[in-house]
Amino acid sequence: MKKKAFNQIQEQHVQALATFQTTHALAIGNVPDQEVDVEDAAGSVSEADLRGISAVVHEGFDIEGEIVSEDDMELGEPIEEGDLAHGSVTETDLCVREWGGDFDTRDHTDKESDSEAEEENSLCQFLVSWNARHKITREALKDLLVGLRIHNHPELPLDTRTLLHTNLDYSVEDRCGGSYVYISLAKSLPSALSKVHSVSVDSNTELHLQFNIDGLPVFNNSTQCIWPILCRVVKPFISPVCVVALYAGRRKPNCFNEFLRPFVDEMVLILQNGVEISTGVTCRVSIHSFVCDAPARADIKRTKHVNYHQGCDKCTVEGIYTKERRMTFNSTKSAKRCDADFDLPLLPVEYRVQDSVLRNLQVGMVSQFPLDYMHLTLLGLVRRMARDWQDGLLHSKAFPFHVRRATINALQSAVVNCAVRMPHEFQRRCRALQECDSWKATEARQFLLYLGPVILKDVLDEKMYEHFKLLSTAIRCLCSEELLGIYIDHANSFLTQFVDEYVKYYGNKCVYSVHGHCHIADDARVFGVLDNFSGFPFESYLGSLKGMVNKSHQVVQQIVRRISERELSETLPEDRMVLKHRHKCGPEIDGRPHLLQYGSALVGHSHIACDRRGQNDCCFRVDNNVCVVRNILAESDSDNLYIVYSVYEKVEPLFDTPVDSTDIGIHVVSELSDEVFYTAFDNRWHKCVHLPLDNNRAVAIQLLHKP
Numbered sequence: 122m123k124k125k126a127f128n129q130i131q132e133q134h135v136q137a138l139a140t141f142q143t144t145h146a147l148a149i150g151n152v153p154d155q156e157v158d159v160e161d162a163a164g165s166v167s168e169a170d171l172r173g174i175s176a177v178v179h180e181g182f183d184i185e186g187e188i189v190s191e192d193d194m195e196l197g198e199p200i201e202e203g204d205l206a207h208g209s210v211t212e213t214d215l216c217v218r219e220w221g222g223d224f225d226t227r228d229h230t231d232k233e234s235d236s237e238a239e240e241e242n243s244l245c246q247f248l249v250s251w252n253a254r255h256k257i258t259r260e261a262l263k264d265l266l267v268g269l270r271i272h273n274h275p276e277l278p279l280d281t282r283t284l285l286h287t288n289l290d291y292s293v294e295d296r297c298g299g300s301y302v303y304i305s306l307a308k309s310l311p312s313a314l315s316k317v318h319s320v321s322v323d324s325n326t327e328l329h330l331q332f333n334i335d336g337l338p339v340f341n342n343s344t345q346c347i348w349p350i351l352c353r354v355v356k357p358f359i360s361p362v363c364v365v366a367l368y369a370g371r372r373k374p375n376c377f378n379e380f381l382r383p384f385v386d387e388m389v390l391i392l393q394n395g396v397e398i399s400t401g402v403t404c405r406v407s408i409h410s411f412v413c414d415a416p417a418r419a420d421i422k423r424t425k426h427v428n429y430h431q432g433c434d435k436c437t438v439e440g441i442y443t444k445e446r447r448m449t450f451n452s453t454k455s456a457k458r459c460d461a462d463f464d465l466p467l468l469p470v471e472y473r474v475q476d477s478v479l480r481n482l483q484v485g486m487v488s489q490f491p492l493d494y495m496h497l498t499l500l501g502l503v504r505r506m507a508r509d510w511q512d513g514l515l516h517s518k519a520f521p522f523h524v525r526r527a528t529i530n531a532l533q534s535a536v537v538n539c540a541v542r543m544p545h546e547f548q549r550r551c552r553a554l555q556e557c558d559s560w561k562a563t564e565a566r567q568f569l570l571y572l573g574p575v576i577l578k579d580v581l582d583e584k585m586y587e588h589f590k591l592l593s594t595a596i597r598c599l600c601s602e603e604l605l606g607i608y609i610d611h612a613n614s615f616l617t618q619f620v621d622e623y624v625k626y627y628g629n630k631c632v633y634s635v636h637g638h639c640h641i642a643d644d645a646r647v648f649g650v651l652d653n654f655s656g657f658p659f660e661s662y663l664g665s666l667k668g669m670v671n672k673s674h675q676v677v678q679q680i681v682r683r684i685s686e687r688e689l690s691e692t693l694p695e696d697r698m699v700l701k702h703r704h705k706c707g708p709e710i711d712g713r714p715h716l717l718q719y720g721s722a723l724v725g726h727s728h729i730a731c732d733r734r735g736q737n738d739c740c741f742r743v744d745n746n747v748c749v750v751r752n753i754l755a756e757s758d759s760d761n762l763y764i765v766y767s768v769y770e771k772v773e774p775l776f777d778t779p780v781d782s783t784d785i786g787i788h789v790v791s792e793l794s795d796e797v798f799y800t801a802f803d804n805r806w807h808k809c810v811h812l813p814l815d816n817n818r819a820v821a822i823q824l825l826h827k828p
């Protein structure tokens with residue numbers, strides 16, 4: 122077990138024991154002369170004391186019999202209700218029981234007993250979140266429960282499933298060639314909304330739901346995969362992702378209409394009658410969108426895949442199959458597909474292969490299936506371009522825009538050097554260009570929006586760099602709430618030009634992941650910034666589902682149980698302020714000597730650091746200035762945060778085509794003033810990536826995404 126996890130357990134154990142000592146003494150009438158302070162008692166309990174208390178408890182509670190009986194149970198196997206010594210937990214129990222009702226059957230009629238129960242609850246609750254935080258194995262957790270029970274915690278259950286309130290009330294059916302559990306939206310949505318504390322939901326609230334359907338392999342060397350149906354609320358607030366249904370099998374579902382049918386049947390009713398979020402509160406519901414990658418979109422819409430001649434789901438372009446065995450789509454001007462096309466009768470050879478059961482939901486089969494830029498742009502196009510720069514056709518001198526070996530070497534070292542300068546908001550640094558095939562979407566986004574415009578300049582052929590900027594600028598505008606309204610038409614024309622010119626720079630490779638970009642701006646007109654309909658929130662949730670599987674059999678069962686356990690421990694991180702690295706080096710604010718000085722701070726998701734403390738986190742745009750943080754000051758007893766800063770006196774664009782880069786938040790800065798100013802830290806402060814350009818200049822690029 123990790124040392125940190127062990128220390129936390131020990132601390133909690135000592136505190137619980139100290140309380141137990143007090144309450145036990147009260148219970149047996151051995152009340153000390155002075156009231157015992159729980160905190161002090163916790164601090165003063167020695168190892169010898171622990172042994173002493175242990176002995177007392179053994180006298181009072183005989184637990185041997187129960188240990189043997191529960192120890193015989195097979196962990197991880199389904200069990201019948203009533204098999205558990207402490208009773209299994211049903212759905213109703215989860216809704217109405219308070220913590221501890223499951224663990225203690227004694228009557229509590231006085232305050233002392235109430236306080237004892239609270240302590241028991243708090244230890245259980247602590248163990249639940251500790252288990253989730255450190256990903257403790259079932260066996261280790263069970264061992265710990267047995268140990269704690271022997272050492273003075275008879276109130277604890279011996280079975281991990283009782284502690285974690287594991288849902289054992291679900292039914293697995295054989296469906297579409299695999300195992301299938303339909304959890305239902307009516308069950309999982311209220312649970313997801315219970316974690317959103319900052320908004321109030323009443324019967325007048327209309328919930329706009331976004332769905333994600335995608336498959337992912339469970340193990341690296343097996344064909345075993347899972348296909349969940351995921352959901353989140355995107356309006357009027359954003360909720361966590363929840364699971365509606367789950368399929369697991371050796372291959373993807375063999376009939377997607379059957380896979381979707383339980384979901385569609387429930388949604389039809391929910392769209393008519395609303396969904397009960399809590400007792401007496403039923404909300405109206407509407408469907409916002411389905412966010413999927415291209416193959417999954419084709420599967421659930423029952424249309425041709427992207428490697429077919431009619432593969433584009435947004436227009437009627439006819440693909441051309443090249444001798445390199447690629448389906449290419451070379452026109453950006455073909456007639457657009459529309460929702461009404463799906464009302465027409467099916468023809469033998471056309472884009473649609475079957476009627477999709479999703480049509481029963483009255484959704485726009487074209488308009489409500491937007492293109493997800495995480496798959497299309499980041500995992501598709503950006504990685505493809507990075508790969509093409511490094512090998513094949515572009516190295517041939519016969520090709521008009523070939524990329525030299527020396528260029529690649531320069532790019533490779535530039536990516537590595539710049540990636541280490543990225544701010545703390547980027548949890549994963551972009552790996553070297555050679556590893557582009559395994560770049561995660563966040564790495565590709567880092568390259569496209571921040572590193573690429575800087576490091577490709579003066580390295581890549583000038584015309585190729587212009588071509589790259591069309592994509593980078595357009596995606597930047599479509600990702601920014603601030604820029605979207607102003608630049609959406611520009612972004613659309615930049616992307617169309619990018620697709621039209623792709624063949625000129627990269628050869629005959631205008632496959633779907635390139636062509637699709639001429640349609641992205643249309644979706645942004647309907648749904649707003651690209652992150653409103655991207656796969657990012659679902660992708661990270663899918664990753665966590667995969668992490669719930671430990672063994673290759675009973676995959677859906679494992680995941681359904683782990684999801685139910687997580688419901689108790691998971692809380693959304695709240696916006697918080699953390700001040701760190703106290704110092705006395707200044708500069709200070711005249712007349713405010715009482716303010717404390719800090720080297721760095723975390724405000725919500727934003728990391729701030731003084732230039733001396735962390736070069737990566739010191740640059741911000743405030744109004745029209747690019748600033749460097751010189752000091753962070755705070756009242757000793759309040760949340761008011763003041764930033765002492767200097768301003769770059771010279772701000773120039775990094776490029777002026779296709780737009781002036783300073784208009785979209787990309788600035789070349791130099792001549793940092795010695796003069797210092799101060800102001801309160803508020804929503805005018807926009808974090809910037811700060812990359813050195815040469816000895817005197819740096820590039821400041823405004824951050825677009827929250828981590």
Ligand SMILES: [Zn+2]
Binds near residue numbers: 433435438636
């Ligand atoms: Zn198209």
